Amino acid sequence: MNTFLWGYLKQIAALLFLLNMLTAVQANAQELKRRASLGIRAAPLSDSLANVYALKSGVVVSAVAANLTASALGIKQGDVLLSVNKRTLHTPAQLAELGQELYPGQPINIQLLRNGKKKSIKGKAVAKPLEKADKADVVYGQVPFRKGLLRTITYTPKTAGKHPAILFIPGFPCRSIDDYTTSAYNQLIRGWSDLGYVVMLVEKPGLGDNMNTPACIDIDLSTEIEAFEQGLLKLKQLPQVHPDNVFIFGHSMGGIVAPVLSQKYQLKGVMVYGSPYRPWFEFATEMFRFQAPTTGKDYVAHEATMRQLHHVMYRFFVLGQHPDTIAAADPAFKKILEEEFQHTGGDMFWSRDYRYWQEIDELNLTKAWAQTDEHVLSIWGEYDFEIVNAEDHKRIVEVVNHYHPGHATFLTMPETNHSLIVVPGMAEGVAQMNKRDLEYNKTHFNKNLVTETDAWMRKIMNSK
Numbered sequence: 001m002n003t004f005l006w007g008y009l010k011q012i013a014a015l016l017f018l019l020n021m022l023t024a025v026q027a028n029a030q031e032l033k034r035r036a037s038l039g040i041r042a043a044p045l046s047d048s049l050a051n052v053y054a055l056k057s058g059v060v061v062s063a064v065a066a067n068l069t070a071s072a073l074g075i076k077q078g079d080v081l082l083s084v085n086k087r088t089l090h091t092p093a094q095l096a097e098l099g100q101e102l103y104p105g106q107p108i109n110i111q112l113l114r115n116g117k118k119k120s121i122k123g124k125a126v127a128k129p130l131e132k133a134d135k136a137d138v139v140y141g142q143v144p145f146r147k148g149l150l151r152t153i154t155y156t157p158k159t160a161g162k163h164p165a166i167l168f169i170p171g172f173p174c175r176s177i178d179d180y181t182t183s184a185y186n187q188l189i190r191g192w193s194d195l196g197y198v199v200m201l202v203e204k205p206g207l208g209d210n211m212n213t214p215a216c217i218d219i220d221l222s223t224e225i226e227a228f229e230q231g232l233l234k235l236k237q238l239p240q241v242h243p244d245n246v247f248i249f250g251h252s253m254g255g256i257v258a259p260v261l262s263q264k265y266q267l268k269g270v271m272v273y274g275s276p277y278r279p280w281f282e283f284a285t286e287m288f289r290f291q292a293p294t295t296g297k298d299y300v301a302h303e304a305t306m307r308q309l310h311h312v313m314y315r316f317f318v319l320g321q322h323p324d325t326i327a328a329a330d331p332a333f334k335k336i337l338e339e340e341f342q343h344t345g346g347d348m349f350w351s352r353d354y355r356y357w358q359e360i361d362e363l364n365l366t367k368a369w370a371q372t373d374e375h376v377l378s379i380w381g382e383y384d385f386e387i388v389n390a391e392d393h394k395r396i397v398e399v400v401n402h403y404h405p406g407h408a409t410f411l412t413m414p415e416t417n418h419s420l421i422v423v424p425g426m427a428e429g430v431a432q433m434n435k436r437d438l439e440y441n442k443t444h445f446n447k448n449l450v451t452e453t454d455a456w457m458r459k460i461m462n463s464k
Contacts, residue, residue, distance in 0.1 A: 032142045032149050032209045036102040036125035037178065038084075039068025042092040045080065053116060057090045058082050063436075065179075069108065069126045080113040093217055096174075100206070128178050128209075136193045140209075143202070143230040148212030150227055151203040153177055155193035156240050164245035164268070164461060165198035167232050171252030171274075172352060174216035176208040177201040182438045184420040184445045185251075191450030197457075198241050202231030217352055221359035225257050232261055244268065245461050249453070250275060252386065252418065256360060259368040269375040269460050271453055274384050274418045277369070277392035277399075280361040281317035285310070288340070290388040295430055305336070312336045316354075317361045323349050369399045375460045376400045376408040377453065381416035383429045409456065416446045 041063035045055060058080045064070045075081075081089050084098050085108060102108070104127035112119050131138045136155040143150050157163050168189060170177075180186045180201070189199050205213035205227055214223065236243055247269045250258035255275020262270045276283040288309055292302045312333050315321045323343045327334035337343040347353050369376075380393040387393070393410060400408035415422050422444045423429035432440060 030149060030211070032140075032151055032211055033103060034127055034130075034140075035100070035209050036104045036106060037065070037068045037128045038095070038099045038102065039065035039070045039126075040075065040081075040095065040099075041065075042081065042095050044092060049080065053080075053113060055080065055082075055113070057088050058113065059089050059092050059095055067126070067129065069102070069123070072126050073108070073110065073121050073123045075110070075112070075121065076114065078114075082111040082113060082118070084108065084110050093215075097215065100210075131181070133190060133193060141234070143234045145205065145210075145213055145227055145230050148205075149210060150205065150213065150230060151177070151209040152231055152234065153201045154235075154238070155189060155197075155199040156238075157193065157196050157198065159196070161240075162242040163196055163198045163240055164247065164457065165200065165235055165238070165241040166192055166247045166249050167200050167202070167228070167235050169202075169228050169248060169250040169254030169257050171254055172356075174204060174207060174352070177203050178208050182442065184441060187442075187445040187447070188420060188449060191447065192454070195450070195454050198235070198238065200231055200235045202228055217348065220353060220355040221256075221363070224356070225260055228257055229261060229264070232265060236265070247271060247457060249273070251420075253360070256363065256365065259365065259372045260363070262372045262374050263368060267374045269377065269457060270372060271377040271379065271456070272393075272396070273379040273413075273420070273449075274381060274387045275392070275396075276387065277365055277395045279317075279365075280357060281313055283392070284313060287386065287388060291385065294385070294427060305340075308332050308336050309340065312341075316349075317358065320358055323347075323354050366399055369396055370403045372400060373404050373407065377411060377456050378408060379411045379413060379449070379453075381413045381418060381420070383415060383423050383426045384418045385426065385430055385433065386418040411452060411456075413446055413449060413452070416449070420446055420449055422446045 040061055042059040043062045045058045045060060049055070049060070061075060061077055061079045061081060064075055064077055081095065083089060084095070087098060089095055102125040104125060106125045108123055108125050110121045112121065130140065131153060133155060136157055139154045139156060141152040141154060143152055170185065180189070189201070192199050203210050204216045204224060205219055206215035232248070235241060236246055245268045248258045248261060248267060249271045250256070252274045255272030258270050258272055289306055292305070293299055312326055315326045316323065323337055323341070324345060327337050327343070341350050343349050349357055376396065378393040378396040380387060380390045390412065397408040397410045415424065417423050417429040417433065419433065419441065421432070421441050423432055
């Protein structure tokens with residue numbers, strides 16, 4: 001290569017580096033604005049409702065949050081939302097997308113159907129409330145993510161000095177960290193915060209106050225992992241955090257993300273609750289076989305369903321086929337996809353992009369845990385309807401201790417379900433889960449989860 005060309009290429013490389021640096025600086029310099037919130041949980045319009053009222057579009061309001069836009073406008077559970085700001089609604093996902101465009105004080109016009117009569121409601125969007133805590137400063141921050149920004153919420157003890165820290169990684173639903181207030185997550189996070197831990201939450205792409213990020217329901221697993229990785233990097237750099245005492249807590253699918261990150265970054269420890277260990281194809285088969293009879297389905301009828309599920313999941317997970325391809329192969333497969341995976345065409349599968357689930361199945365969790373040399377706490381709830389027996393959590397401990405003797409501990413949380421709630425039994429837990437009784441969940445959070453994890457973390461920090 002001649003000298004002139006080599007010099008030219010170096011100039012181009014330097015220019016590209018400067019442009020990337022400028023983009024990063026601009027992203028960090030921007031400040032995320034607080035968005036408004038519709039405060040609505042919606043469900044698809046049923047065929048029966050559509051037929052009765054001759055509707056071609058709309059979504060049904062299944063819940064209304066207090067003190068947000070919908071409650072201020074008088075929207076009620078059971079209302080059928082037809083349009084928001086003249087944009088017709090066909091799916092709950094469209095409603096969520098519209099919510100991403102609202103800012104406090106913005107005019108809003110909603111057309112709906114209530115008791116068979118059309119109604120127009122006008123008003124202004126209401127800002128999301130900010131979290132507050134007695135013993136901690138709740139800081140709303142941000143981290144760069146590709147060409148956009150992700151919202152972070154960090155609980156920092158008011159006492160001076162450096163503190164141990166926890167990155168909280170939730171389960172698979174596309175649920176904003178602003179919605180944790182009424183959940184067990186909030187009590188767990190505040191419990192740690194009250195004990196002196198810095199606790200960081202990271203918004204998944206496409207939710208909350210985020211700016212210029214892809215929709216959560218459209219991203220794959222690697223994109224979601226990348227988002228939490230940005231939060232972990234920020235957490236380790238905070239001046240209030242002791243960099244040698246950083247932990248991860250992964251709940252459900254968050255327990256799949258946790259060992260992936262622990263392989264890349266030096267941490268003090270990793271905690272997982274209600275997380276599978278096996279490939280998803282293998283794990284989901286057992287979950288389906290166990291769950292349906294528990295909810296009252298006939299054993300023989302369910303066995304017929306299971307035999308069709310085997311075909312569908314083999315095509316989906318092993319052969320890597322698109323759900324539409326599977327549905328086209330056999331009407332029985334199409335029925336299984338619709339009833340068990342909420343697939344009605346396109347890329348959606350189990351309320352996420354189908355690639356998200358296929359990537360989970362491809363992830364070698366045995367290797368990930370074997371390469372995790374941090375201390376590990378593997379927690380199983382006795383009445384977990386998702387992780388139906390303790391074997392997955394015990395195997396995590398076996399694998400970690402095989403490659404790193406003495407590093408992993410198994411912990412059972414008696415009478416506790418997947419949602420960290422104390423319930424009297426498995427069947428009762430399922431019934432309670434279906435009720436979505438927020439008050440019950442609030443009063444039955446298993447507080448021992450806070451004390452047990454705190455005791456384990458302090459033991460690890462005090463060990464040499």
